[in-house]
Amino acid sequence: SAVISQKPSRDICQRGTSLTIQCQVDSQVTMMFWYRQQPGQSLTLIATANQGSEATYESGFVIDKFPISRPNLTFSTLTVSNMSPEDSSIYLCSATTGVRYGYTFGSGTRLTVV
């Protein structure tokens, strides 16, 4: 299965600023996914990022707030824009070499907005 390096692991940000989270996969993958996880809650899918096309966002998430880049088959970024305290959460990227084989997750980014 793929190994994903995610950074930063944590950050404390001022409201109104933006943070870009990076994920690097050790193999080429077609599909990458970005999730948010509130403390004690399950995973909420933000968007699916396919190389060469615009990301597909889930209901409640918009590109202006969470722009995503997917420049190649091993890398993706998620930006959390114009942050507010409500954006404080853990953000996770994941990837699959074939959905039948499951998703692998990055180590997560713990974001605190003050």
Add this chain to the structure above:
Amino acid sequence: QKEVEQNSGPLSVPEGAIASLNCTYSDRGSQSFFWYRQYSGKSPELIMSIYSNGDKEDGRFTAQLNKASQYVSLLIRDSQPSDSATYLCAALDNYGQNFVFGPGTRLSVLP
């Protein structure tokens, strides 16, 4: 709305006992099912996958699938305190595109 449901727990079992975690799903077309373990403050880790009706064993873990009942379970034999974590059930939707995750069951193995 495709859903995967789990009891949130916490499920407490004594060390050495069998822990039984259950999951139901609403999309009858789902074909593949996965169990993830998530320790507090860590990301989810895939521990089992199952595609066919019946049982699949891997060490102390056994996954069970009953598509007619739309039911998936995970048994952990000889539970250890290190098994204490949240266990997430996931189903691959009928289009083979997206996972649907359950809310997770928190397991506590008491020494």
